[in-house]
Amino acid sequence: MSIIVDKLNYIYSPGTAYQKHALKDINLEITEGEFIGLIGHTGSGKSTFIQHLNGLIRGTSGSIYFNGQNIYDAGYNMKGLRSKVGLVFQYPEHQLFETNVFKDVCFGPSNQGLEALQVELRAYEALKMVGIDNSLLDASPFELSGGQKRRVAIAGVLAMKPEVLILDEPTAGLDPKGRDEILEQIAKLHKENKLTIILVSHSMEDVAKYVDRLIVMNRGEVAFNDTPRKVFAHYKELEKIGLAAPQVTYVMNELRMHGLPVSIEATTIEEAKEEILRVMKH
Amino acid sequence: MGIIKAKNLLFEYIRRDEDGNVESINRAIDDVTLDVKKGDFVAVLGHNGSGKSTLAKHINALLVPTEGTLWFKDMNTTEEDNLWLIRQSAGMVFQNPDNQIVASVVEEDVAFGPENLGVPTKDIWTRVEESLNAVGMMEYRGHSPNKLSGGQKQRIAIAGIMAMKPECIVLDEPTAMLDPNGRKEVIRTVKELNKNEKVTVILITHYMEEVIYADKVYVMDDGKVVMEGSPREIFSNVEELKKYRLDVPQVTELAYELKKSGLAIPDGILTTHEFVDAIQKLRQQSW
Amino acid sequence: MIRDITIGQYYPVDSLLHRLDPRVKLIGTILYIISLFAFSNYYGYIIAAAFLFTVIKISKVPLKFILKGLKAVIVLFIFTATFNLFLTPGKIIYELGFIKITIEGIITAVLMTIRLTFLILGSSLMTFTTTPNNLTDGLESLMKPLNKIKVPVHEISMMMSIALRFIPILMEETDKIMKAQMARGADFETGGLVKRAKSLIPLLVPLFVSAFRRANDLAMAMEARCYRGGEGRTKMKPLKYKGRDLAAFLVLVLYITVLVVINRV
Numbered sequence: 103m104s105i106i107v108d109k110l111n112y113i114y115s116p117g118t119a120y121q122k123h124a125l126k127d128i129n130l131e132i133t134e135g136e137f138i139g140l141i142g143h144t145g146s147g148k149s150t151f152i153q154h155l156n157g158l159i160r161g162t163s164g165s166i167y168f169n170g171q172n173i174y175d176a177g178y179n180m181k182g183l184r185s186k187v188g189l190v191f192q193y194p195e196h197q198l199f200e201t202n203v204f205k206d207v208c209f210g211p212s213n214q215g216l217e218a219l220q221v222e223l224r225a226y227e228a229l230k231m232v233g234i235d236n237s238l239l240d241a242s243p244f245e246l247s248g249g250q251k252r253r254v255a256i257a258g259v260l261a262m263k264p265e266v267l268i269l270d271e272p273t274a275g276l277d278p279k280g281r282d283e284i285l286e287q288i289a290k291l292h293k294e295n296k297l298t299i300i301l302v303s304h305s306m307e308d309v310a311k312y313v314d315r316l317i318v319m320n321r322g323e324v325a326f327n328d329t330p331r332k333v334f335a336h337y338k339e340l341e342k343i344g345l346a347a348p349q350v351t352y353v354m355n356e357l358r359m360h361g362l363p364v365s366i367e368a369t370t371i372e373e374a375k376e377e378i379l380r381v382m383k384h
Numbered sequence: 385m386g387i388i389k390a391k392n393l394l395f396e397y398i399r400r401d402e403d404g405n406v407e408s409i410n411r412a413i414d415d416v417t418l419d420v421k422k423g424d425f426v427a428v429l430g431h432n433g434s435g436k437s438t439l440a441k442h443i444n445a446l447l448v449p450t451e452g453t454l455w456f457k458d459m460n461t462t463e464e465d466n467l468w469l470i471r472q473s474a475g476m477v478f479q480n481p482d483n484q485i486v487a488s489v490v491e492e493d494v495a496f497g498p499e500n501l502g503v504p505t506k507d508i509w510t511r512v513e514e515s516l517n518a519v520g521m522m523e524y525r526g527h528s529p530n531k532l533s534g535g536q537k538q539r540i541a542i543a544g545i546m547a548m549k550p551e552c553i554v555l556d557e558p559t560a561m562l563d564p565n566g567r568k569e570v571i572r573t574v575k576e577l578n579k580n581e582k583v584t585v586i587l588i589t590h591y592m593e594e595v596i597y598a599d600k601v602y603v604m605d606d607g608k609v610v611m612e613g614s615p616r617e618i619f620s621n622v623e624e625l626k627k628y629r630l631d632v633p634q635v636t637e638l639a640y641e642l643k644k645s646g647l648a649i650p651d652g653i654l655t656t657h658e659f660v661d662a663i664q665k666l667r668q669q670s671w
Numbered sequence: 672m673i674r675d676i677t678i679g680q681y682y683p684v685d686s687l688l689h690r691l692d693p694r695v696k697l698i699g700t701i702l703y704i705i706s707l708f709a710f711s712n713y714y715g716y717i718i719a720a721a722f723l724f725t726v727i728k729i730s731k732v733p734l735k736f737i738l739k740g741l742k743a744v745i746v747l748f749i750f751t752a753t754f755n756l757f758l759t760p761g762k763i764i765y766e767l768g769f770i771k772i773t774i775e776g777i778i779t780a781v782l783m784t785i786r787l788t789f790l791i792l793g794s795s796l797m798t799f800t801t802t803p804n805n806l807t808d809g810l811e812s813l814m815k816p817l818n819k820i821k822v823p824v825h826e827i828s829m830m831m832s833i834a835l836r837f838i839p840i841l842m843e844e845t846d847k848i849m850k851a852q853m854a855r856g857a858d859f860e861t862g863g864l865v866k867r868a869k870s871l872i873p874l875l876v877p878l879f880v881s882a883f884r885r886a887n888d889l890a891m892a893m894e895a896r897c898y899r900g901g902e903g904r905t906k907m908k909p910l911k912y913k914g915r916d917l918a919a920f921l922v923l924v925l926y927i928t929v930l931v932v933i934n935r936v
Contacts, residue, residue: 190854191854196851196877197848199873213858
């Protein structure tokens with residue numbers, strides 16, 4: 103699996119008063135098994151961008167290659183692409199509609215034209231992957247708690263067996279524990295099911311802990327594309343585009359400015375703790 | 385006596401089937417007693433489903449207790465006659481910014497409250513202008529709310545409450561649906577109103593960074609108040625907070641972890657500044 | 672596609688017509704529509720056209736933009752024209768089986784289309800020049816007498832303005848849910864009528880759930896802001912007739928008088 107985005111541009115409502123250049127010359131490469139964080143403030147183009155990856159929005163110019171094939175080629179199987187690139191929207195629980203949890207998760211795979219048995223098998227598996235208990239399969243999706251609803255919605259996409267899973271702010275509105283649980287679940291999908299993950303988030307703290315690579319978008323352009331550590335080193339530039347590094351980055355920088363010889367590379371609490379202990383015990 | 389006082393408050397959501405028989409009872413608030421001083425900035429923390437929003441809706445009589453009593457400015461919220469006096473004086477801002485804006489023009493939405501109160505037209509205009517200035521949204525007065533960011537919409541909602549000249553604002557997870565910038569924007573606005581206009585603030589949230597400036601924090605779990613104190617006192621108990629599905633700011637957690645590893649750092653570090661100070665003191669001692 | 676429908680949209684420019692009291696525009700539009708069906712000779716058409724195009728000119732709304740709105744109702748035009756064309760008795764000029772076309776039929780079809788065009792242009796001009804809020808205010812004020820026969824005038828206008836506020840939000844939401852279901856392999860575009868109707872369920876159920884949730888939230892927010900019906904309510908922007916409104920009424924009276932006089936010729 104690989105995705106190559108080549109000079110992608112998207113102009114919203116061209117020729118009208120609402121015209122907006124939402125994506126500008128995006129060049130990116132995403133390889134199999136990566137865990138990518140996509141960050142940018144509201145309106146930076148990140149939500150627009152991910153909808154290009156499964157063909158929901160068509161770029162104005164440029165191309166996207168999925169496994170070497172340009173998805174804008176005539177006759178390209180878009181429906182096939184959508185099942186390989188799974189997209190979980192923001193507040194995905196708002197798309198639940200069936201009478202019970204199990205049926206709702208079956209919606210995706212049955213649209214793929216699979217046999218009934220296959221569909222149910224996949225739904226069952228997907229619900230297990232997100233940690234939904236079997237006792238909930240017959241419950242109405244509208245009666246679940248917020249966190250449970252979100253898991254069911256994610257399972258609805260997982261049941262299509264995508265190779266890439268894109269999640270648009272999967273933790274929005276959840277409480278701290280609910281947030282951690284969802285993120286752990288996603289990390290598990292990456293590790294155990296070998297899914298390539300693109301995690302769209304506002305929270306640097308969340309992203310720093312999990313991702314291998316961080317893509318920062320600003321005004322429709324890619325501003326940074328590197329490991330979290332290297333991106334956070336630019337925390338002053340991040341602030342200029344309405345973002346911020348995790349709090350520990352600031353702590354380490356402050357300590358260093360006050361003469362403590364710590365490395366400023368720590369991005370998680372665990373790393374910061376080790377680094378401070380190392381220096382203090384000297 | 386404080387502006388808000390609750391005594392043994394209890395609230396049950398009762399679900400009935402078609403014949404009116406009780407199907408299930410869910411106790412959302414369980415024996416809550418509290419006392420809020422006028423002019424304070426009070427935060428109520430709790431995970432989703434802990435009962436904090438239900439408690440918020442009791443303050444302005446959107447809900448009335450199943451048992452126990454809540455007084456707002458010495459008015460019992462169960463007494464029908466007090467209803468509008470309470471609601472005028474205890475304004476409420478909700479979670480979803482879209483679902484609380486009534487009008488299609490910003491200034492007309494801010495006017496909605498005063499219009500309902502029967503304020504004369506001329507005074508409505510002054511109130512609308514004052515409130516929009518107070519939240520820093522004057523330049524958007526003629527805009528459609530649809531074109532604004534989430535944070536801006538919440539500021540409009542706050543202005544709409546301020547225009548009713550309340551003594552207290554209850555904010556029920558006002559930042560849950562916002563991005564980090566929107567969150568900061570709203571919290572800054574609320575803090576300023578508390579300081580400049582002396583409005584009592586009740587902030588319901590599960591974001592820990594938002595409560596470090598509060599005068600007092602209540603933590604709720606399973607309908608009960610399980611912790612209360614200053615932010616520093618609350619954040620000293622990292623383990624207990626985690627038990628209630630909550631979190632602490634990263635710097636607080638880092639300090640706590642270092643302490644566990646043997647560094648003599650004080651409890652309840654709230655800001656980067658405090659943290660750096662504490663570390664420096666430690667170094668001076670060891671020289 | 673939904674964006675192409677220009678009927679009912681507000682066109683934000685500043686003109687004399689935009690500044691008129693909404694009640695004047697409402698009454699004017701109603702009178703104009705009645706007048707279209709009141710005259711019976713050709714002079715009437717000329718005067719109605721002259722009046723309409725003068726008002727369009729004053730409104731500063733581009734003619735092209737207004738005409739675009741006609742596209743949405745073209746089916747209605749064809750339907751009425753065909754109806755008149757075939758069903759008007761008179762001197763037959765063409766006959767094929769049971770289909771008969773008469774001279775009278777052609778004339779009525781043409782005249783009817785012109786009348787309908789004027790009607791739609793006239794009423795869309797009102798919505799082009801009046802903000803939705805202003806319009807509901809105007810309606811509320813004009814319908815006030817109906818309060819006496821227990822028509823909940825304030826509630827109706829409040830419902831209208833809330834609907835207007837939430838239409839764009841729900842349209843955006845529809846788009847979002849549609850995309851989310853498409854990401855799960857839903858197909859809204861192919862298949863027969865039954866399949867397409869069925870494919871709407873995953874769109875409509877979440878949309879209704881969301882609309883109910885919003886309605887519930889909004890009701891609570893309104894109550895929290897002391898809303899308790901129209902009684903005792905004041906207004907930030909009460910409607911007040913100004914000099915230009917009286918002048919507009921005079922112009923209307925003049926227009927009607929001329930039509931009545933000409934109709935007697």
